[in-house]
Amino acid sequence: MFYKNILETIPIYMYGVKSRFSGLVIYDSIMYVTFNLCFTSWPIIHFATMDYEYPKKVIAKRPQLYRIGLDNIYFSKWVFWRWVFYAFWQSSLILFLAYYALENESPLIDGRYGGVYVSGNLVFMMLVIVSNMKILISSFLITYLLLFFVLGSVGFYYFVYVLEAGSMTTSEQYGTLLMLMSSAQSYFVIILFTFMFVLVDTGLHYLNIYINKWYELQLEKAKQLKQKKDMKSKSVIKRKLSTYKNRGFAFSQ
Incomplete structure (x- = not known):
């Protein structure tokens, strides 16, 4: 949710710098207010409710997998700012490619040009495609229902x-x-950025999985090492030193 909302709003601020903060919005108002509700909601609902990394039998046998949520491995400050960075550079690149690709282009024979709304619609079109493709890449289970939601959106x-x-x-x-x-x-912009996004984001996705697996393995090793130390400490017999008190006049001198 944070990712796609940042992805949608960053081009507005970036274009504000270009237009000297004149208040001109590059999106259509109808499209803008329905971005979350109609164009990007169902794939996220499917991802949150029906996608899982491990089979249910494996999760039941390995309760230590729930440690991921307890330790906030997937929702830490590092993860949050990493997603903010992803959304920032992707939306900035979309705006740059879409705006400057059509800035001096006159697509009609009579030389008329649609102005900022043509570039804005291309930007918004790319945002819808990228937001839904992100869910498809991040999912562990690629089902027909997920494909239906992504393509349908x-x-x-x-x-x-x-x-x-x-x-x-x-x-x-x-x-x-x-x-x-x-x-x-x-x-050209649609094909170029879609392939760029799929290649780069797929690589980052699998790199993130590898890093998380490595972190989980380190936690498991640390837990096993602690258990071994606890077992050794329990096996050692600690002798209690008895204290003797001096009694009588002779021992008090």
């Missing part, structure tokens, strides 16, 4: 965008779809 976004930009003549987004799809740079 992206497909529903395209359906809403086509409906708004193609038929709602009073909307500021009207006609932007034609301009966006008429530009070769749009396809």
Whole structure:
């Protein structure tokens, strides 16, 4: 949740620097308010409720696996700021590629250009794709239901965008779809960043799994070493020294 919300809002602040904080928003208001509810919610619900790393039988036999939650291995300060960094550089790169790829592009024959909304829709389109692909990459179980939610969320976004930009003549987004799809740079940005994101994020995901496995192994070794020390300390017989008290006049001198 933190990741995709930061991913959505960082381009607004970054574009604010470009526009000298004029208050211009690059997203459509309808798309912006439905980002969490309609376009990115179901894959996360599936990930939180139906995805698991180990089979249930393994979890029942190895209760030490619950130590991950008790020690906050997956929710520490390091993990939090790492996700913030991921969202920051990915959203910044999306804005840079989308905005500067279409900045001087005139996709229509008569030279008209849709302005900031064309670039903004390309940015938002990439945010929806990246947010859903992130869940797909981070999941341990790739099921048909998960694929349905991911593809369905992206497909529903395209359906809403086509409906708004193609038929709602009073909307500021009207006609932007034609301009966006008429530009070769749009396809280049979508394909390039999707492949870049999948390759880099997949590598980081498996590296994170390896680091967590190593940390769990170190905790297990430390626990076993402590148990051995406790057993040795119990086996040692400690002698109690008895104290003698001096009694009588002769011993008091």
